[in-house]
Amino acid sequence: MRPQSLDEIVGQENLLGEGKLLKSMLESGSLPSLILWGPPGTGKTTLARILARSTSADFVYFSAVLSGVKEVRQIVTKAEVLRDKEQRGTIFFIDEIHRFNKSQQDAFLPHVESGLFTLIGATTENPSFQVIAPLLSRCRVLVLNPLGKKDLRTILQRALNDSELGFGGHELTITDEGFELLAALADGDARKALTTFEIAATMVLHRKKSTKDKQRVIAPDDIGEAAQQTTLRYDKNGDEHYNLISALHKCLRDSDPDGSLYWLYRMLEAGEDPLYICRRLIRFASEDVGISDPQALVHTISCRDAYHTLGLPEGKLALAQAVTYLATAPKSNSLYTAEYMLQKCIRKTGTLPVPLHLRNAPTRLMKELNYGKGYQYAHDSDGALVSQDHLPPEIQENLFYFPTTRGYEALVKDRLEKWRIILKQRQNNDKK
Numbered sequence: 544m545r546p547q548s549l550d551e552i553v554g555q556e557n558l559l560g561e562g563k564l565l566k567s568m569l570e571s572g573s574l575p576s577l578i579l580w581g582p583p584g585t586g587k588t589t590l591a592r593i594l595a596r597s598t599s600a601d602f603v604y605f606s607a608v609l610s611g612v613k614e615v616r617q618i619v620t621k622a623e624v625l626r627d628k629e630q631r632g633t634i635f636f637i638d639e640i641h642r643f644n645k646s647q648q649d650a651f652l653p654h655v656e657s658g659l660f661t662l663i664g665a666t667t668e669n670p671s672f673q674v675i676a677p678l679l680s681r682c683r684v685l686v687l688n689p690l691g692k693k694d695l696r697t698i699l700q701r702a703l704n705d706s707e708l709g710f711g712g713h714e715l716t717i718t719d720e721g722f723e724l725l726a727a728l729a730d731g732d733a734r735k736a737l738t739t740f741e742i743a744a745t746m747v748l749h750r751k752k753s754t755k756d757k758q759r760v761i762a763p764d765d766i767g768e769a770a771q772q773t774t775l776r777y778d779k780n781g782d783e784h785y786n787l788i789s790a791l792h793k794c795l796r797d798s799d800p801d802g803s804l805y806w807l808y809r810m811l812e813a814g815e816d817p818l819y820i821c822r823r824l825i826r827f828a829s830e831d832v833g834i835s836d837p838q839a840l841v842h843t844i845s846c847r848d849a850y851h852t853l854g855l856p857e858g859k860l861a862l863a864q865a866v867t868y869l870a871t872a873p874k875s876n877s878l879y880t881a882e883y884m885l886q887k888c889i890r891k892t893g894t895l896p897v898p899l900h901l902r903n904a905p906t907r908l909m910k911e912l913n914y915g916k917g918y919q920y921a922h923d924s925d926g927a928l929v930s931q932d933h934l935p936p937e938i939q940e941n942l943f944y945f946p947t948t949r950g951y952e953a954l955v956k957d958r959l960e961k962w963r964i965i966l967k968q969r970q971n972n973d974k975k
Contacts, residue, residue, distance in 0.1 A: 544702050544709060544737060545589050552586060552593070553733075554694040558685055565590075565685070569597050576655055576662040578640070578670050578679070581687025584732030587665035590687075591636045600632035600661065601625055607642040615650050622660045633660035640664035641673035648675045655681050669782040689731025696722050698733050699740055710744050717761040724766045743769035784815070788823060791866075796831050800870040807866050811859055821847040824865050835875035835950035842868050873950030881943045888938060895935035930966045930973070 546552045549559060549569070558565045568574055574594060579587040595602035603618050622633035635651070637643070655662045655678065662682060666673060670684055690698075702709040703717060717725075725743075729736035743765045787810050794802035810820060824846060828839040846865035850858035904914035919929040932939055946956035 544698070544705065546586070546593065549593055549597075552590065553697050554690045555586065555590075555687055557688065564683075565594075569594070574598060574634075574661055576682040578664045578666065578674060578682045578684045579687060580666050580668075580670055580684055582667055582689050582731060584729075584734035584736075585687040585690060586733065587687060588636070588638060591634075591663045591665065594663065595634040595636070598632070598634070600634045602634050603636065603660075605635060605637045607637055607639045607647075615647075619651075619654055619659065622654070626659065635660040635662050637662065637664045639666065641666040641668040641670070645675055648678055652678050652681075690729075690733055691731070692723070692726040695726040695729055695731075695733065695736050699725060699736060702737055702740060713744075713748060713759065715744055715747065715759045715761060718763065720763045721761050721766050724763045728766065728770045739766065739770045783813075787813075787815075788820075791820075792823065792827060795827055795866065795869050796874065798870055798874065800867050803866045803870040804863060807862060808859075811862070817850050817855070817858060817862060818847070820862060821850060821865075824862070824869060827869055830879045831874055831876055832869060832872045833875045833878040833952070834955055835873040835947060835952040837951060839869055839872050873952070875947045875949055875952050877944060877946050877952065880945065884943050888941065888943075892935075892937055895937055898932060898935060900931065901933065926965065928962055928965055928969075930969050 549566075552559060557563065560566065574597075577594075579590060581587055592602065601622075603621075605614065605618065618633070618635060622635070625631045625633055640648075651660075651662065652675070654660055662678075664670075664674070664682070670679055674682075699717075699722060703715060704711045706712045721743075725736055725740060728739060740761075743761050746769060747759055747761050747765055787806055791803060791806040791810070794806060807820065811817065821843070825840065825843040828843045832839040843865050846861045849861035852858075853861065899913050900915065900917040902909070902914040904910045904916075909915075917931075919931050921927045921929050934941060946952045946959065948956060
């Protein structure tokens, strides 16, 4: 059921619609080197073959999984012969180009640059991270989107009706509920949709043949049996991994427990390591909650310990509890801001010496050098407050921590302001 022309391709209107990029390229007779980036089953290989057929160029399919630099040299030699003797170009299609390492990608970079062949690479991974910069700069990146339910239904309807390539000659029908379930289980992947449909159709045909029942309806139960189990589109080290953890983090920061729980379970159901999520929650507790709710850090560490004790599946609820706690906690990034300001200050001022009165003096020599001289012991003062410098003289006036008025941090802010007033009054009294 693979489409044989651009008109047969379903979906990807962002690229193939009237006046869109690819349509305009083909109409102008110009085809640059391309990187086709999208999830599985969205038509990357199909589109590459159709683009090649729209030109007079020789099409070479190359799998980054099965082939290496040796085969690239053979393709280069053939491309040179076609160019010199037949004045024909070569379209070099590399499936799963992200599986080539840097040196392998370097091998065909000069030939793309010289125009010996037009490169079309297909990848499910973010090319920003997986394709070397010199090659990426010489290619247009086209993003293919997951197919919508309407697109998948169109593809499945073709397979149902096509007498030559599909099941058109078998008087099969499928219920609307069956179509809906198939589209949902396919998760935007046309290949998965067609594979599941083929298995379900074969099951129904075999069953009806053995029972001599002429009714051949593919029902939702048949689809469910053919699919067995839904697998979510996910890669623990790929783009979806970072997209989903980013979504979780931002929903937590925005105090949305429903969105936070959804993205948590999306990751868990896709097979993400729960301990990775625990580590991110612990970081969030300090970065986005901080002193506004000091218990947040305690809860996230307890969540990690609970998961260690329970494992899966029981440990999922501990993560859900921690996520809900963080989402509904007051928010503050005061510590995160302080960290940035401190790092900037330290890089600028270098290794400023510790003031003598703050140094410890465990030896006689150190006492003779005035280590610890003039230090005021806070507990000997009223309210355990002392007026003494705690930063090097060069940055004495700097402040780094600015508490918010949210949650427990509001109490901290009020306390610090009162302390500063008391110390200011004492300094004024000392001057008198």
